[in-house]
Amino acid sequence: MQLSSAIYKFDRTIRPPEEMAERFSSVLGKIADSSLNVKEPxxxxxxxxxxxxxxxxxxxxDEPDYSENGGTCFQPAN
Structure with a gap:
């Protein structure tokens, strides 16, 4: 849930890049090395x-809708 809120705002739109990067880094920094299945590097x-x-x-x-040839193909659930 924390990673999702680092990427998305409360209205389910994607956060601006700098804000997202800051939150993403903060969330991942809280994960203990002992819980990883890969080496630290x-x-x-x-x-x-x-x-x-x-x-x-x-x-x-800017817009969460994906469209091709003028028709909407994907709209995320609210």
Missing amino acids: EWQGCISSNLNQIRMGDLFV
């Missing part, structure tokens, strides 16, 4: 890669 690399994508805006969209 791999985990940190994964976090870093995801944070770079978030900061570049790769996960940000």
Whole structure:
């Protein structure tokens, strides 16, 4: 639930990249190393890669609807 709220606002729209990156980093920083199934350097690399994508805006969209050829294909549930 915490990771979801790091990505989405209360109205289920995606947070702006900088806000999302800050919250994403905070949530993942709370995960204990002992609960990971990967080595710490791999985990940190994964976090870093995801944070770079978030900061570049790769996960940000203004509208949550996906459409092709003028027709809506996907609308997330509210």
